[in-house]
Amino acid sequence: MNSTVLKVLLDSTYLLPSFGIEVEGLTDGEIAELRKAKIEGKVKFYCSPFSWIEIIGKVCREIERAKIELDEIIESAIKSHLKSGFYEWIIPSSEAVELAFKLRRLGHKDNIDNLLYATSIKENLILLTMDKDLKKFLSRNGLKTKNILSHNELLKELERH
Secondary structure (H helix, E strand, O other): OOOOOEEEEEOHHHOHHHHOOOOOOOOHHHHHHHHHHHHOOOEEEEEOOOHHHHHHHHHHHHHHHHOOOOHHHHHHHHHHHHHOOOEEEOOOOHHHHHHHHHHHHHOOOOHHHHHHHHHHHHOOOEEEOOOHHHHHHHHHOOOOOOOEEOHHHHHHHHHHO
């Protein structure tokens, strides 16, 4: 049995539940399984500071839509993400930024996804995302997609480790 720790770069989707935002296709049980895998040392979670751009937008839209106040939850979630040590924050290398530019020039307009994918490639990380359009775009352009997994695929992979 392989005891390798899987290194996983998280799409912002996987950070939203800690802000009280429900994510379609991601259950509380799956979140608990991912957390358990981290605590047991089976995975190491990485985050990009660029994810804050998406998180801030999505959390603020949810606050406006639901007409709710999340200030305490927001403060707690921010501290959890930045200070708990549960996540390691990773800055993209110059090579990753160059690859992100290439993806944009190839026609993929989501710059944050471009940076996440490029960072995952250059740092040899699994990119955890539910973004099927990104995977299709990469496939159409002959780019590597083996490192892109959904949480369901990651959980199955962890069962094998």
